[in-house]
Amino acid sequence: MTEKEQELIQQAEEAVGKNKNKVEADPYRLRFHLMSPVGLINDPNGWIQWNGTYHMFYQWNPMKPGHGAKFWGHYTSEDLVNWTHQPIALAPSEWFEKNGCYSGSAVDLDGRLTLYYTGNVKDDEGNRSSYQCIAQSDDGITFDKQGPVIDELPDGYTAHFRDPKVWKQNGMWYMVIGAQTEDLKGHALLYRSEDGRDWTCMGPVAGAEMAPLQDFGYMWECPDLFSLGDKGVLVVSPQGLEAEGMHYRNVYQAGYFAGELDLETPKFHHGAFDELDRGFEFYAPQTTEDENGRRILVGWMGVPDQQEDQHPTIENGWIHCLTIPRVLTLRGDRLIQTPAEELRALRSGEVSHETVTIDGGGQALEGVAGDVMELEIDVSRMAPYFEIDLRGEARIIFDREAKTLTFERRNFADRLTEKRQCHLEELRSLRLFLDTSSVELFVNGGEEVFTSRYFPAPDNREIRFGATGPAEVSVRKWALGQTD
Structure with a gap:
């Protein structure tokens, strides 16, 4: 050297x-x-x-x-x-x-x-x-x-x-x-x-x-x-x-x-x-x-x-x-x-909700909250409009009629809402990896992916679901953390 x-x-x-x-x-x-x-x-x-x-x-x-x-x-x-x-x-x-x-x-x-x-x-x-x-x-x-x-x-x-x-x-x-x-x-x-x-x-x-x-x-x-x-x-x-x-x-x-x-x-x-x-x-x-x-x-x-x-x-x-x-x-x-399958080793504290009905806005599910987690959402019946609110800072929106999936967040500089989108014929599943200030969203088994930073208020840990429905989904949630 x-x-x-x-x-x-x-x-x-x-x-x-x-x-x-x-x-x-x-x-x-x-x-x-x-x-x-x-x-x-x-x-x-x-x-x-x-x-x-x-x-x-x-x-x-x-x-x-x-x-x-x-x-x-x-x-x-x-x-x-x-x-x-x-x-x-x-x-x-x-x-x-x-x-x-x-x-x-x-x-x-x-x-x-x-x-x-x-x-x-x-x-x-x-x-x-x-x-x-x-x-x-x-x-x-x-x-x-x-x-x-x-x-x-x-x-x-x-x-x-x-x-x-x-x-x-x-x-x-x-x-x-x-x-x-x-x-x-x-x-x-x-x-x-x-x-x-x-x-x-x-x-x-x-x-x-x-x-x-x-x-x-x-x-x-x-x-x-x-x-x-x-x-x-x-x-x-x-x-x-x-x-x-x-x-x-x-x-x-x-x-x-x-x-x-x-x-x-x-x-x-x-x-x-x-x-x-x-x-x-x-x-x-x-x-x-x-x-x-x-x-x-x-x-x-x-x-x-x-x-x-x-x-x-x-x-x-x-x-x-x-x-x-x-x-x-x-x-x-x-x-x-x-x-990668190895990431399952990060999981702890599973919370499971089988075939719940989402109808209306701002619906919370018991135990589904936090700032560092993995969420798996499987759809059995989809409403015309379905959304997930992530800690008051970002939203995932599926519009069945428009056939679009939207990831929306507040811009960290000017605080105005901004969005990224893709065309999506149908929504079958979502898998989210949420860290304190990041989102990685895998749609329909990885056919589409949305990766973004976001910066929620640290004390806001709420995850809320909404639909003009009803929508029927199964939700599983795990806390994520290092294993050693």
């Missing part, structure tokens, strides 16, 4: 210690989601199960609850439930990363846990350079930086060239990178290597102005290309999409294409883009395949440039979190997201 790296890590540790009491006293601090100990957390990075242990690295600015020169924070877990915060994995100490160790991924290369990441560099005039870098570890905790493995931009692309996602297929290493063309079109670029170190650019596999797409954003961030069954899936976070009705309502989006990857051409033959999540805060997801063959996704519960400086946790020195892990499956070309 260089002297500069030691200095930066010491500064980060001092920031953690200085703000520890203020951060931990915040009533909006989450109970079962991954957060940074102080400052800002954003993209999940290096998401992998290695030698039986899950590793979740993350973009982290420990110096303030805002963006800046990013570190890689690090959590480990044996079970996706209990997590240990590890020492800082990467600090922006070297010339090739001095303005931030940006996002990337992890693989096992020659028996070593290997991180690929983007080194971000800016000169005195603010001109950017981007380097794709590598760091390796024998123990999964301490990393040896080995510098850039890609230090030149491909022809026709700007220095917005980042977020390498690496995998091995048919004896070859592949890397997909988010990129921007010189005429400001977002692309996903494919690289290939025999040894994981010497990389050759194969060209773009998908992007704006590449069939079947037309204009589709000025930058594609955090691409992730993988197989599910006999199909390929490209997850990407495009920037610059214009809102279209219920779609693309956030500043930036995260979604996917299903199709088939031709590694030789190269070309990803795909259908339409679909958003992964309909909520207010979801971006930069990353997946991994674990030792059980499951494809598991974790996202950032935040969106860049979207009122970040107005979150109420800012005054207490921290902001944002990661989502719970979600297992992906394909139904046709539709991605289905379901919470």
Whole structure:
């Protein structure tokens, strides 16, 4: 470890210690989601199960609850439930990363846990350079930086060239990178290597102005290309999409294409883009395949440039979190997201109401209240209009005639009501993971998902149901908490 790296890590540790009491006293601090100990957390990075242990690295600015020169924070877990915060994995100490160790991924290369990441560099005039870098570890905790493995931009692309996602297929290493063309079109670029170190650019596999797409954003961030069954899936976070009705309502989006990857051409033959999540805060997801063959996704519960400086946790020195892990499956070309089964271990104190009738507004169910819980709601008969009020701060609304599901909340900055929606033919079930200041809503077994932060009054723990009915539902509720 260089002297500069030691200095930066010491500064980060001092920031953690200085703000520890203020951060931990915040009533909006989450109970079962991954957060940074102080400052800002954003993209999940290096998401992998290695030698039986899950590793979740993350973009982290420990110096303030805002963006800046990013570190890689690090959590480990044996079970996706209990997590240990590890020492800082990467600090922006070297010339090739001095303005931030940006996002990337992890693989096992020659028996070593290997991180690929983007080194971000800016000169005195603010001109950017981007380097794709590598760091390796024998123990999964301490990393040896080995510098850039890609230090030149491909022809026709700007220095917005980042977020390498690496995998091995048919004896070859592949890397997909988010990129921007010189005429400001977002692309996903494919690289290939025999040894994981010497990389050759194969060209773009998908992007704006590449069939079947037309204009589709000025930058594609955090691409992730993988197989599910006999199909390929490209997850990407495009920037610059214009809102279209219920779609693309956030500043930036995260979604996917299903199709088939031709590694030789190269070309990803795909259908339409679909958003992964309909909520207010979801971006930069990353997946991994674990030792059980499951494809598991974790996202950032935040969106860049979207009122970040107005979150109420800012005054207490921290902001944002990661989502719970979600297992992906394909139904046709539709991605289905379901919470990892391991999360059931968080449950305690089950409350059950079998086939209750909801008719009218503001109906409470005995024992169904709290600020940290899981709710399962199964519908046997649906009213024309059905709603759930979450602690006086957010509502879930199903309008059977309009065939829409709406998640509505009070904006944390101006307190005006805002909404996100999806088209829904019928409502069969809802599954909610509620933390002190977050909601993750899984609709009809994960066909649709809404992820959002919300900031209720800490003493308001009421959950109320309403219907122009009657509606008949079964409700189960569990308190959620760490198991160790």
